[in-house]
Amino acid sequence: MRVEVDLDRCEGNAVCVNLVPELFELDDDDYSVVKLDPVPPExxxxAARAIEECPRAALRRG
Structure with missing residues (x-):
């Protein structure tokens, strides 16, 4: 599984970072960044929950 961030939609709410800090972080501009590609099975x-709960629908399976 891969996760992509749509930087045009991301507002840096950090919901994904809070849900899966092992996978997401905010960059210097406060946009979400995926740290691991592909996503480890565990x-x-x-990660799927983070995609569903993103308030701006900025995350998607890649």
């Missing part, structure tokens, strides 16, 4: 369920 994080896939939590």
């Amino acid at each position: 994080l896939e369920e939590r």
Whole structure:
């Protein structure tokens, strides 16, 4: 599984960072960045939850 961030939609709300800090972080401009590609199997369920809960729908499966 891969996760992509749509930087045009991301507002840096950090919901994804709070849900899966092992996978997401905010860059210097406060945009979400995926730290691991592909997503390790043990994080896939939590990554899917982050995609669903992103308030700006800025995350998607790649």
